[in-house]
Amino acid sequence: MLASLQSYPSSAFPSNVRASGLSVDERGWLRAAAAIREGGGTLLALWGSDDRDRDRRFRVHAAYLLADELLVVEHALPEGEQSFPDLASLFPCAARLQRAVADLLGIRAHGGDARGWFRHGGWPEKVFPLRRDAEGEARYPSTSAPYRYLSVAGDGVHEIAVGPVHAGTIEPGGFRFSVVGEKVLRLEERLAYTHKGVDRRFEKLGQSAGHRLAARVSGDSCVAFSWAYCAALEAMTGAEAPARAVALRALALERERLANHLGDLGALGNDAGFAFGLAQFSRLKEELLRFNDDAFGARYPFDLVVPGGVAVDLPAAVGPALAHELEALELGVRELRSIYDEHTGLQDRFRGAGWLDPGLARTLGAVGLVGRASGIGRDLRVDLPWAPYDRLGARLWVREGGDVAARVQLRFDEALESMRLCRALLDALPPGPTRVPVPPAAAGHRGIGAIEGWRGPVLVALEAGPEGSLRRGHAHDPSWQNWPVLEFAILGNIVPDFPLINKSFNLSYSGPDG
């Protein structure tokens, strides 16, 4: 806890990682943010809640990553008040998070960007879907609302509009490029096309089913999100998943990281004109997925992590097969790495492209893989290790380069580290049960789960309602932080390098769209 915030009431916050909670007034909301910024902390998530039924107030909540703990700051707006201090000057990624809060709850940051984020015209302007008196299931007639992109003026400047439907098997989103010739002067993203009302849906599903929704916030991070959900719920109820279950969760999480890194490494080769890379890495990924099917009963284990443990145990014969598979995989990855490293045409495209200056990365609050490729050495598995990472000793990998080449190298580093962790987990897999019952959390109890997914820190914050219901559920994807960073990494590059640079970030649309 930062010394300057000691005048505010604080308490331990239920979580899988070391965490505390802090209640502040309006002045404290800004003071806390400034002190955290000063101390090198990062804004991990920001969300709101409607508590007018309880004490006639709205609240805003922010989760920060400090050097040695997670800090959840809560600000209850004064009665009748519908605005709160803007954090965007301290943490730029707050700008879109605040716009999202405004769309869902009708409470705004003072003087912030007034444009909508989630609401594209699909529901009326005066309807705020997360308010307690809003009918979350209701459908509304859609009206197409114009959106004002910020424009760049000047001789020879023109705009390229892309999306929301993109030209490949990719998620939808809007990109507006302002270019001179082929050089990008500005990129502005407009997202939220896949907004599915996740937060409101948590309330409908309740505590015992919410993990299935969490797994579907961003499918490529299903293990990370479902684990974050279960970690929050278990912290709220005091339930503890058995040692075997947490080992299997970590095995699934590291294999999720591996599958995504293998897929990205192939796609990055392909986007630089090296189709061989795509063929080879997609073959390795396919083999990994088939072993997942043997191990977890699904190629993508969406419903493996459940409250209290895991849904299926690892079949006895599969453990040795996985160890053997990892050996072959590691040989393959090392061989392909040396081919990538020595391929001058490929390195020519990778080096210097999409350069994200480490200083700028810090200012913007980049997180996860993108942050670590620009020198920001943060990884929840290392900084705030939870079981089983507290005994596994995951190694932190950091690259300073900040370009596509650095993000490629970091994927190789982390893929090999994940294989090491998988082997360590398989070598010492604890015996015993894989699931314990989880009692319903009592109304009003809150908890937060924080898991380092393959993109970065994934968070799920929960507040229990009566009789096993959820009063509030909020899921946060690290792409929230890194999408605005991409707008800077592309500057000065040429339009034809955008697919490669974008792929080197490989951010989720569905995750932040919610």
Added chain:
Amino acid sequence: MLDVLLRIQRTGRVSEPLPAPEGERRERADLQDRVRAALGRALCIRHVDAGSCNGCELEIHALSNPYYNLEGAGIRFVASPRHADLLLVTGPVSVNMEEALRRTYDATPDPKLVVAVGDCGACGGIFGQSYASCGGVSQVLPVDVTVPGCPPTPTALLRGILAAVRLLPSGVPPRSTPPGGTSPAHE
């Protein structure tokens, strides 16, 4: 360069036969014949993510890996709906994607097929219907084939695409044929 060639040689060919639809034997060659007879060329698929969690996209990507080798079966993904015979639609249709999905459908030339992918595409899945979700694809477009699963495996996706191919009227003149002309592929 030598290391690349050696790696290719050592990897060999890993492509597998296409799965047989329920109660029917259909090999890769039969499928190619069917597509050629119906279209006179490759079947062109345009994927549209109408609100998916991106899980289905991962398995659609897998269709192009060397194991499933979709292109080897005479089926390919195209970048524009104007080039497409079939729309592969994922997700519950989010309210924010409804208009874009309709426009994509309108831009696709007739005759066109729509395959709704995943539990969400089938019925809205865990997202259901809400202020932000229209529910399944059939709430917005006429759907020819549904492929349930969360996410459906590549094999299930292939079966769904094959089922849609069987709905193609055999003997549609290829697009290059002027109206009234006869197609060499006409059966």
